[in-house]
Amino acid sequence: GIYKSLQILLPDPQAADAWVRQPNTAELFGGRSALDRMLAGNVSDLNLVRRYLDSVRSGGWA
Template identity: 65%
Template sequence: MTNANAALNSAQSRKTMSGAGLRTFFNIADLWKLNGKECMTLLGVTNESTYYKWKKNPDCCTLARDTLERLSYILGIYKALQILLPREDAADDWIKKANNAPLFNGRSALDRMLSGNVVDLFIVRQYLDAQRGGI
């Protein structure tokens, strides 16, 4: 088992990562100008009261492994964009711009990510990592 997998399986590690991950996510969501519904979809949460509880108090809970995985991909997407497009506004706007890469088929990366599937977050992250020369 890798260190990352061990950390995600440990309740104490997940608790520590949960608050920091949510705080960072909500900061990114503000920069990307995401609405509540989009945030909920990216986080994989369907209950509005849970979402607003997390937003009000990111340290309130220990997130499930699936949610932490989603956060990891989103943080990686954000970081990759900051590297690829060092002008912050360009990096933050890219997520919503139509993209002609076959992966996006004229849609934006956000459209792809809002399918609700974790794999789509992974695919966008992998695409950006490849653009950086990381894969």
């Protein structure tokens, strides 16, 4: 789901790769990158990143 959302939001593979690695100002990430969040050690973090991307696709994070 994360891959699919990134492909829709950022069809350029380099842009998608960069987004995953860049610091993110969304509250969910606390200034860290999405990759940092996904590698934090909890499977639930993967779900949160997926939900975040899905919400961005549909109009906004709630």
